[in-house]
Every structure is written in structure tokens, then in C-alpha cells.
Amino acid sequence: MEYAIVDIETTGGAASNCGITEIAILIHDGEQVIEEYETLINPEQFIPSYITGLTGIDNSIVQEAPTFDEIAEKLWELLYGRVFVAHSVNFDYGFVRECFKRSGKDFRADKLCTVRLSRKIFPGLSSYSLGRICEVRRIPIHARHRAMGDARATAILFDQMIKSKPEIITASLKKNTGEAFLPPNFSVSKFRKIPEACGVYYMLNDKGKVIYVGKAINIKERFKNHFSGNLLANIKQQLKAEIVDLRWELTGTEFLALILEALEIKRLWPKYNAALKMPKTMWGLFHYEDNSGYGRFQIAKVTKHLKPLESFFSSEEATSFLKEGIASFELCPRLCGLRKAGCKPGEINSCQGSCNSELSPKEYNQRIEAFISRIKETQKEILLTLPGRVSGEIAACVFERGILSKYGFLEEAESEKEILEKLETVHSVPETFYILRQFIPTFSPSQIRILSSVS
Numbered sequence: 001m002e003y004a005i006v007d008i009e010t011t012g013g014a015a016s017n018c019g020i021t022e023i024a025i026l027i028h029d030g031e032q033v034i035e036e037y038e039t040l041i042n043p044e045q046f047i048p049s050y051i052t053g054l055t056g057i058d059n060s061i062v063q064e065a066p067t068f069d070e071i072a073e074k075l076w077e078l079l080y081g082r083v084f085v086a087h088s089v090n091f092d093y094g095f096v097r098e099c100f101k102r103s104g105k106d107f108r109a110d111k112l113c114t115v116r117l118s119r120k121i122f123p124g125l126s127s128y129s130l131g132r133i134c135e136v137r138r139i140p141i142h143a144r145h146r147a148m149g150d151a152r153a154t155a156i157l158f159d160q161m162i163k164s165k166p167e168i169i170t171a172s173l174k175k176n177t178g179e180a181f182l183p184p185n186f187s188v189s190k191f192r193k194i195p196e197a198c199g200v201y202y203m204l205n206d207k208g209k210v211i212y213v214g215k216a217i218n219i220k221e222r223f224k225n226h227f228s229g230n231l232l233a234n235i236k237q238q239l240k241a242e243i244v245d246l247r248w249e250l251t252g253t254e255f256l257a258l259i260l261e262a263l264e265i266k267r268l269w270p271k272y273n274a275a276l277k278m279p280k281t282m283w284g285l286f287h288y289e290d291n292s293g294y295g296r297f298q299i300a301k302v303t304k305h306l307k308p309l310e311s312f313f314s315s316e317e318a319t320s321f322l323k324e325g326i327a328s329f330e331l332c333p334r335l336c337g338l339r340k341a342g343c344k345p346g347e348i349n350s351c352q353g354s355c356n357s358e359l360s361p362k363e364y365n366q367r368i369e370a371f372i373s374r375i376k377e378t379q380k381e382i383l384l385t386l387p388g389r390v391s392g393e394i395a396a397c398v399f400e401r402g403i404l405s406k407y408g409f410l411e412e413a414e415s416e417k418e419i420l421e422k423l424e425t426v427h428s429v430p431e432t433f434y435i436l437r438q439f440i441p442t443f444s445p446s447q448i449r450i451l452s453s454v455s
Helices: 049-055 068-079 089-102 114-121 130-136 147-164 166-176 188-193 219-227 234-242 254-268 315-329 361-377 416-422 431-442
Strands: 003-010 020-028 033-040 083-086 111-113 199-204 210-216 245-250 283-289 295-301 310-312 381-387 393-400 403-411 448-452
Touching: 003 049, 003 068, 003 089, 003 147, 020 049, 020 068, 020 089, 020 147, 033 068, 033 147, 068 089, 083 089, 083 147, 089 111, 111 114, 111 166, 114 147, 114 166, 130 147, 147 166, 166 188, 199 219, 199 254, 210 219, 210 234, 210 254, 219 234, 254 393, 254 403, 254 431, 283 315, 283 361, 295 315, 295 361, 310 315, 315 361, 381 416, 393 431, 403 416, 403 431
Parallel strands: 003 083, 083 111
Antiparallel strands: 003 020, 020 033, 199 210, 199 245, 283 295, 283 310, 381 393, 381 448, 393 403
């Protein structure tokens, strides 16, 4: 961040009807002054004698000087995008802004006042006039009440302050720009670079380690909401104290932001994603034949050694799915593991005596196979295409058994074969199954292509 340290001399005290007679600007990069500029200005109005007595600037001196209009572009180049610093900053800023307005420019800048800063960093002085504080701090002022003399003294004072208490400078800047919510070690300039777009963001600590991963439709607004308000949960207070940097990756759509967030949390295991990073237990629907040859189903937790017919995030979800299958394919609830006692005639229509051997294993298993075939039909390998991050780009995702296996960003014109060859393979993350199930009703048929059956 760079600072423009400014001092002006004027024809009077009101910006609305007075003009600038001299201006000096020193550019400070946070470490030292890197550029200086000064000029007399023809205010195009009479300079009162009492002003001449104070500054030594009279009408004859400024007669051949440029007008503000004539140097407006140069001043804009020096001031734009930098923090405006001055002793009693509102006076200097008000005049500069008013003169730019007369020249047809709407000048706005972040401001810092060295009077207010001095009161915080060097408390206890009887006066905080530039002359008094420079006397106490042993700062020389050459050509007092001339723009460059006062500007150089202000620059030395500012340099002492920013090197003595940089945190006060940062806090004051955040407060003055309406960005006081920012974490103490997170810069205003970094916040302003955060995009107002959809994607995934990564919060980093002072060692560059990712401590939180999140997704947002508007990353900048979401980041702001993390820390706004006076009452923050304890975990957010800790996060606010640790964060020093932010990275992000745009995704183009909320769906892909959710997908990438799930992948990155599982890949990075960030410290403050505890609620999301815990592995979720998956439940499965398993099939086997009993000693009598009847096909049976069982709902159980998924393990790495057993491959289920279908996976679910809860036993309740699995049970609901199986009940629909029992009704649709006339299966026996007891043989499907949902009923302990045998089915009484007429009590449950779907059973038709299977659990009492009134229906042969061969006849019953035909229904079982029909249900299994229906399950496999829904487990095709899917290629999903979505809008990309910019015009002329698409996002492509491949799901196997409902879980993301590949994704990437490509040009719209590429063929299906080229798309599949260029996608990045990812580790299986069960949460992507739930995200797909949640969003799939929102996709049009043209966005979904069935690639092949899963054996």
C-alpha cells in the first residue's frame, strides 16, 4: 500500500469559495518516500494580505503558475489509488476534492490524519499542531507554512508512526474506510482484491497453512459476513486472530463451488472446518441368498471390503429407498430385513406368501432381479456439463455411482472424447453424492450425458 502525503497553501479557509496556491505531494511506500512533487498554483482569485503574511505567497508569485485545471491530470496520477495523508487531513482533502470537482473529476480516497494518529501513538502532548509535535519529536521544518516544508515534516512524522505502531495505522485505515470488521492481520488492500464472484476461498495463517475452506456465490460478501458484528462465536474469534491471507478459486456455479469445497476440505483437513471434515458414515443396501435360495436384502454400514448395491447417508434414507422397492416390485418385508415376524395372508399384499414358501425361490427371485436391475440402471456413469468461469468455457464433471470421479474446465467446442481425456481424476469423496442428488433436478437434459453402465 502506498500513501500520498499532502500539504497545501490556500487563499482562505473555505474550500467552497477559496483556491489552492501551492501543493506538495510525497509518495511513501510504507518504508520510505519514493517520489516528490511540488508546484505553485494560480488560484485565479485574489490572495488576501493576511495569507501573504503567513505564507509569503502573493498575487505576483502565482501569476505565471499553472492553474489547477492545467495540472489536474498529474495530480490525479499521483493521488489516485493511494491513501491521502495530511496533518488535519479534512482541510487538505476538502480543498483537493473541491478543485477536482471544478475540473470535472470526482476524486475520492481513503484518508489518514496525522493529528489523530499522533494522539494515539504519542499521547500526552499539550498540543498536536505540526510545529509543536515536530519540536517534541525533533523533526526539522524548513520553510514553515510552505507546502513542501510542511509536507516533508509530515512525512517524517508519518514515517516514525508507521514504523513505531503499524497496527494503529492499519486499524485507523480500516475504521476510516468502513472496513473495521477486518481481522487485525488482514490488509485492507487484500480485502479490496477479493472478487464478488462464485467460488471457493482459502483462509491462511502466518505460516501459509490453510486453516479454513469455504464456498460462496459472492466470495467478498461471504468473507465480510464471517467477521461482521460485535458478537462472534469463540471459534470465529480464534479464526479472526489467525487469518493473515486469503486465496480463492472461481467456479462459475454454486454447484461446482460446493463440489470443490467438499474435495478441498477432505484434501486439506483445515483446522476450522471441524464440522465438515469429519468422515461421514455411509450406509448400504446389500443382497444375498439364504439357505432356501430366496434373495434377501440387508441394510448395513459400508466397509471397504463390501460393495453395496446402493449407498446412502443414513439408515433412514436406505430404509425409505427399500420400502419403495418392496412396494414397486412386490417383495417380502421380512425377507428384506424390515420385519421380524412372517407376513400374514392379506396383511401385506406385496409378500404373496414368499416368507412362508408359498411362492417359489425362482418366482420370487425374478422380482429381486428386477429391483436390482432398476438400481443398476440409475448408476450409469454420468458426464455433467455446466457454465464455466468465463464466456466460452464449460465446467465438466464425471460421476460414477453418483460420486464425483473427474472434473475440469474446458473450451465449449471440444468433443466428448476430448473432454473426458482432459478432466482431472479426483479421490472419491462421498459427500459429492449428496450434492449431486440435491442439484440434479435443476439440470436440463442437455447437460447430462450417460457414458456407460457400472458393472
